[in-house]
Amino acid sequence: MSSVFKAITTENGKGIFHLFPALCKGCGLCIEKCPVDTIGWAKQLGAFGTPVVEPGHGKPCIACKKCQLVCPDAAIWIERRDGRGRDTPGQS
Template sequence: MAKVNWESAKYESSKGQWAIFPQLCKGCGLCIEKCPVKCISWSEELGVYGTPRVKADMEKCIVCGICQMVCPDCAIRVEKKK
């Protein structure tokens, strides 16, 4: 069984940074559905309600921020490198 990790998970690439806050993620999947490059998937770790949280594949991520905009719980933060 997967465990709940309350620390934010950060993923980085040369394009920017993507972070998930598991204490806020309820596992609704809107970010997975709306990602234009399909770089977000379910994680082995759990979110706030014991549901799977998400993770990002930074090799594919274009750091567009759509996932951050559609997340109803502000559980995702995206920062593009300047």
């Protein structure tokens, strides 16, 4: 049996922030590691009954991908954008 996870997508600063609420357990590691404090707690609850995270709380996202790297459940995916607002393929 396979599952389809739906993402909540937000364009914010230099990145496109994809959050998969069904995977987020609300550990808060991404909030701790974000160097510009753009990630904060959302009002909605995730699949585990804990608050999920969302961007847009501090400065705009700089697309450093630290949140993506520390997320133990792969609930965050960041796409970098170039200065004109387009996706930058092949960069990690």
